[in-house]
Amino acid sequence: MIVDVIQAAKKDIAEAYHFYERQQKGLGPHFRECILEDLYELETTAGIHRTIRGYYHANSKRFKSILYYRIDGDTATVVAILDGRINLQKRDRILRQR
Secondary structure, three states: OOEEEOOHHHHHHHHHHHHHHHOOOHHHHHHHHHHHHHHHHHHHHHOOOOOOOOOOEEEEEOOOOOEEEEEEEEEEEEEEEEEOOOHHHHHHEEEEEE
């Protein structure tokens, strides 16, 4: 399966990177590396996850992030990568906008 990450989801990664880097020097690059591994794994696991609000969601292996994606043919399009502790109303608003 092809994994496509929309620009808004790339922005989510950048914002989380800076958040984690502020928490501890070096944690930002580690976060990004782990998310890239999660995205790579999605190439083989896309479609097996539960859905929320019409999007599949896959939990990151090492961080509290959730990858939200949809499938169209042989492409999994990642529309958001959000902190799993986010307020549910905020999550739903973000997903509706994407």
